[in-house]
Amino acid sequence: MIWRPGPALVASGVALAVFGLATMADAQERVRWKMQSAFPGNLPHTGVAAKRMEAMVDRLSDGNFELKFYEPGALVPALECFDAAAKGSVESCYSPAGFHAGKYPALAFFTTVPFGPQYGEFFAWKIYGGGNELQKEIYDRHGLTKFDCGATGPETSGWFREKVGSLADLKGLKMRFFGLGAQVMQKLGVSTQLLAPADIYPALERGVIDATEFAMPDMDIKLGFYQVAKYNYYPGWHQPASVGELLMNKAAFDALPAAYQAMLEASCGWNVHITYAESEAMNPPAMNKMLAEYGVENVRWSDEELAVFEQAWSEVLAEQSAADPIFKKVADSYLAFRKVYKTWGDAQALDATYLMK
Numbered sequence: 001m002i003w004r005p006g007p008a009l010v011a012s013g014v015a016l017a018v019f020g021l022a023t024m025a026d027a028q029e030r031v032r033w034k035m036q037s038a039f040p041g042n043l044p045h046t047g048v049a050a051k052r053m054e055a056m057v058d059r060l061s062d063g064n065f066e067l068k069f070y071e072p073g074a075l076v077p078a079l080e081c082f083d084a085a086a087k088g089s090v091e092s093c094y095s096p097a098g099f100h101a102g103k104y105p106a107l108a109f110f111t112t113v114p115f116g117p118q119y120g121e122f123f124a125w126k127i128y129g130g131g132n133e134l135q136k137e138i139y140d141r142h143g144l145t146k147f148d149c150g151a152t153g154p155e156t157s158g159w160f161r162e163k164v165g166s167l168a169d170l171k172g173l174k175m176r177f178f179g180l181g182a183q184v185m186q187k188l189g190v191s192t193q194l195l196a197p198a199d200i201y202p203a204l205e206r207g208v209i210d211a212t213e214f215a216m217p218d219m220d221i222k223l224g225f226y227q228v229a230k231y232n233y234y235p236g237w238h239q240p241a242s243v244g245e246l247l248m249n250k251a252a253f254d255a256l257p258a259a260y261q262a263m264l265e266a267s268c269g270w271n272v273h274i275t276y277a278e279s280e281a282m283n284p285p286a287m288n289k290m291l292a293e294y295g296v297e298n299v300r301w302s303d304e305e306l307a308v309f310e311q312a313w314s315e316v317l318a319e320q321s322a323a324d325p326i327f328k329k330v331a332d333s334y335l336a337f338r339k340v341y342k343t344w345g346d347a348q349a350l351d352a353t354y355l356m357k
Contacts, residue, residue, distance in 0.1 A: 050094035078196035149268035150244035155236035181238025
């Protein structure tokens with residue numbers, strides 16, 4: 001005789017299975033993290049990238065892991081995420097490492113480098129050439145960890161109220177400038193300061209600064225710089241490619257379930273890819289719009305002027321390396337990788353066109 005369960009037993013079995021699945025879902029740990037952003041949520045490419053991270057983590061965790069976005073200054077001033085994350089005041093920050101260069105000048109290397117590599121070579125050094133390991137050494141001292149979590153293409157090298165007749169005209173200008181490029185400008189007599197994105201336009205409008213660099217057309221048009229300054233200079237010798245990161249309190253990260261750690265890592269890798277593609281897609285139409293509708297004049301530095309900037313960068317590199325052992329260690333790694341890469345890079349280099357003009 002073959003035994004078959006009765007309807008009541010079948011029903012109770014199904015109920016137990018459903019209850020078991022529900023219990024497994026309920027057992028998935030619910031975690032709430034604060035993510036202080038250095039960029040406004042509506043700012044293309046950087047602020048949007050942070051909001052994108054919030055949405056992706058929510059999606060992957062089915063709402064159980066909340067990476068809550070906070071506007072700049074909501075919890076921590078935009079340029080003070082390093083200490084807040086180290087102390088655990090916030091679990092994470094979306095910010096470029098270069099915003100923390102006041103702590104360690106070498107951190108600027110991990111965002112962008114003047115006359116440095118673009119996307120491919122830059123990440124090759126960071127991931128396979130020792131860059132990430134060197135950054136980890138710095139962050140480990142402060143109980144911090146990070147994932148690279150966004151990337152953008154080349155930036156412009158500045159908005160000026162007046163056209164620059166020669167580099168001598170830069171002397172005495174007050175200018176917002178970021179990272180290692182700021183030290184280059186200082187060598188040419190520019191008084192530089194680092195301002196958070198939301199503070200730049202008011203400073204430019206009131207004459208607190210005479211000029212500014214910030215980012216790229218699709219971001220700059222949003223911030224309205226063209227309303228005050230009509231001359232936009234190229235190329236962005238100081239930021240050929242830029243990388244943002246999810247900076248995290250290491251103890252908070254280590255306490256996460258392994259699946260949530262993986263969600264952050266995978267989401268950041270995806271965000272790097274999407275953000276870079278987005279910046280390259282959106283900048284051309286924004287640039288054309290400013291030219292056609294807002295009277296912006298794009299100006300390109302001459303080769304001779306770019307050589308002056310590059311020479312000043314070489315001096316900054318030598319001086320900082322002599323003064324700061326950590327800076328030297330990072331710089332030596334970076335330069336050694338570029339030396340090896342150069343053979344490949346030069347062999348694959350193409351001019352814009354080879355057709356007769």
